[in-house]
Amino acid sequence: MSTFLAITLSGLALGAVYFLVAAGLSLIYGLMDVLNFAHGVFLTLGGYAGWAMATRLPGALPRTAAGFLLTTAAAILGGALVAAATELLLIRPLYGRPVAQILVTIGLDLALTGLLLGAFGSDSRAIPVPAWLTGVTVLGGERAPNGDFVALGGGLLVLAALTWFLRRTRYGIIIRAGAENRAMVRALGIDVGRAFTVVFTIGGATAGLAGLLNSVVFNSALIDPTQGDQLLIFAFIVVVIGGLGSLAGSAVAALLVGLVQVYVGFYAGSGSGLAQLGNVSVVLVLAVVLLIRPRGLLGATA
Amino acid sequence: MTRPAGPGVALGLTGLRASIGGSRILHGVDLTVPEGGVTALIGRNGAGKTSTLRAAIGLLPATGTVRMLGADVSGWPTHRIIRRGVGYVPEDREVFAGLTVRENLRLAETGGDPRYAEVYRLFPELRERAGQRAGTLSGGQQQMLAIGRVLLHGKQLLLIDEPTKGLAPRYVTEVVRALERAAEAATILLVEQNVHVVRRLARQVVVLDRGQAVYAGDVADLDDAGLVRRLLGVSGAA
């Protein structure tokens, strides 16, 4: 039974990271009709920003809680800045041409990942983090990785923050309205372009955080240039299952995908020798959901 | 047929041409809306009335000249045109279903001192239902919300598209009352199919047919049944 709990915790933590990526993707698509492939490299850059900060902090600081907060802040800021620059320089000029916007994000993902590969090779770099993050806590006889708790906590925190932002702030209301009817928002005198930049930046910030957490919790605090793209595929799956444009949908789907992946991978996969069964099953869930309900679990009708 | 655009003109369209999905809708609309009062834009279904309004505020790409409140706003982005003091109430209301009534109104705030008291006095139901999701409102209530949005600030020009369409009579009365109040301070270009509303509210009428303005005159001209039949094809109905 406690194995089941440990596996569940893993699945929830994975789901939390998926949510962090999917939330940004979903908001961006809901408002702008852009499927942002560059999210992959936002993830990776967030991880590297965290690494850059952590390796520059003096002495043992990165291995303290305060140091880790700084590392996290760097990851979030790094993702946010790159996303803002992307929106202003690449997405804006292509306003009104959603296919071209998607293509340009594909190109950016390709180019920046290539640049990172050139700079760092395909080897990983280690991010100095507090020892307790990579350690375990013994709960009811089972060893639960502490990182799982941090990931879960991070996901819940961001969910709460985003919900507050969307409900209580003016930009949040603009974003929700714009996802429904962009033209009418303009007809009320509001410059949606600014909302685009805000939403893209938020997406980049959550992606940066997700990239760092993914690296620390699921990759032994190692970062390499292809991590983001590997995670991106699952993020797409989560966003589409949950329904493009729905934050709640992303949350639900993220948990579903995380749990399915982990349960199938552990219970069915290890027995049959098919290590990737968990991944395959997630992909099949996507296909099934799309064929039964193309707009996703909680998505708005197209 | 059109008056020269000089002082005292709230909206002047010259040679407005627009297409939707490859089909030409507006074939060079020339019309003038004099400052003050209500000008009605009438015509058969498909004549291009809604497209004219949307093209004027930039929601539909168009060629030609648009002069609004003393400036040439041709080609301006929509939000910039609106900020000059223009309000738009679309056909089908287009309130944001997922937002509450209060949020819908808040979105319409464009600066300091929104006149909520005024709006709530005209439409008390909006205050009662402030926390209700706009998608769950009745058609009449949504219409009140759509009009309330543009009354929050002292707009100088209101473009209103078929506000009484599909409304129960009691809501029609409220809408007409609200528009009368609004007309005291703003110029209104009103697209309407309901002839009684037109006669009650409007001073001038412009008739649109097949993407062009074919007649402009006083609302009293509508008393001439022969003229009406010629312009609109059916007597008594717009």
Added chain:
Amino acid sequence: MTGARVLARLSGRAPAGPAGPDLAGPRWAGRAVLAAGVAVLALIPLASFSLGGILPGAVDVVNSAGTLQVLGLCLVFAGVALGFDLLFGFTGLLSFGQVLYFATGVYVLDIALSDWHWPVLPAVALTAAVGGALAVVLGAVSLRVRGIAFAMVTLAFAQAGYYLVEDNPHGLTGGDTGLVLDTTRLPAALVGVANTRNLYWLALAFLVVAYALVWLATESVTGRVWLAIRESERRAETLGLRPFRFKLASFVLSSLIATAGGMVYLLLVGTAAPDSVASLTVTVSVLVMVVLGGVGTRWGAILGAIVYVYLQQYLLKIAAEPSFASLPAPLRVPLSQPQFLLGALFVVFVLFAPGGIAELAARARGRVARPRREEGTGADGER
């Protein structure tokens, strides 16, 4: 597009040719260029001179084995890109999953040849049959949805294929490390470094056949229907057409070309690994090739693929040379990664010349490219 215009197109009265930059000169000029191009390509294995360092092979002679293999690779991907453009550029279906059929061509042929020791022709037939059957089934399933949902379903199936290959069930696919082709059942003419020129000609034959198929299909009535579907599926429906079977036909043809390309790839390269034949990276590369060349123009996909693969291989060769390591870091880092240069080039094209090289060629000839309105957006680009 009004109904009248669609009907005119379907009946062939309107000027034929794909939407996109209008490149029509007199017909015979295009045909002559095409024939000349094929002739030049066919003669390359006979050219034993050097071109002064721009060749991607280790030995600096045009018909060296290394160069021929790279050129053969260019031609293989040219065919695959052409097949992809059939789906994307002509029918307007953005599929992120065509790599699945390419991988099918590679792996099924390899299993038949290396593991089961079948003779060549039955192995090829089997692979084609598997690829075709897969395309029909998965295509029918995927085409139940449209737009982004379709793109994601196709991506899902392709990823499932990638994971399956990585998992190495029964040791058949070699997993992460990949596989090596066992050439015992192959005809002698296709084996060995000395016969690289034969494999090159095989690749050229593949491209020619693929081009002929695509040309025939797009110029036929079916092709006009594809264009109509691309412009507006809803309008095509209201005209009494049933888009589904046309979309499926496009999907299956595109997938079969990809499968054949996979087979030629396997013979040409002799090895395969999931990251190079089954991953999303391949899908993205093909998409980039097509956009670079010019979506919806047949020769654009070919040119884009040749340029892309050639640049990629050439840059890899340069980066491996000893003199390269001595370049200052700001130059060395970006240049060592073809992915960066190609991605940056792609971004530049999407921003300034979305019609690709074809658009640049049209502009150079003084013709303004007809702007392509995007499916689902109104005239003002708004929903």
